[in-house]
């Protein structure tokens with residue numbers, strides 16, 4: 001059997017899968033290089049620090065205590081069929097399967113949609129700003145294909161954006177929200193950019209980071225476009 005590479009594990013969370021007690025497994029490898037990435041140790045493809053079989057045995061011990069397992073990263077779908085095999089085994093234990101994804105692998109997402117129950121999809125910026133933010137020219141187009149792929153499944157999901165003021169303006173955020181509304185997205189999450197250690201040198205001020213959350217007119221305009229908007233500060 002092909003083996004997955006696991007770089008991290010959160011054993012209990014109430015915020016990574018809507019309404020369910022979950023564990024999060026962080027997979028190594030990501031095709032993007034987002035300026036604000038808080039998991040740079042997971043980006044290169046390397047042997048994972050965790051033995052997948054030991055993680056699986058631990059998940060067996062969590063049956064009846066946890067309800068869901070979320071695969072995150074890095075970009076979990078980068079591990080292709082090995083990930084799908086592993087997720088299938090985890091699902092057979094009775095867990096709901098969640099996936100946090102940047103949408104770079106729409107074809108693999110389509111395959112995974114037979115197993116995955118819920119996704120959190122990153123929408124990182126307007127199309128023209130994507131390359132500068134993620135270091136990849138085609139990432140926006142792939143993400144939109146992933147969004148369309150998931151919409152076809154009819155399964156639940158959330159689109160989330162991290163508002164890094166170096167790459168997003170309030171006008172951008174409104175434009176993105178309208179785009180998502182027009183595509184039929186129901187659940188949108190707006191996340192505050194929290195600079196990690198290396199990012200501090202790029203110097204964003206608290207005021208710049210808070211601007212999306214302090215503007216009541218912007219918030220109510222965005223809230224009116226979706227069934228649910230989560231403002232994560």
Ligand code: SF4
Nearest residue numbers: 030032034037074102
């Ligand atoms: S997609 Fe996620 S893991 Fe990959 S570089 Fe961007 S923030 Fe980091």
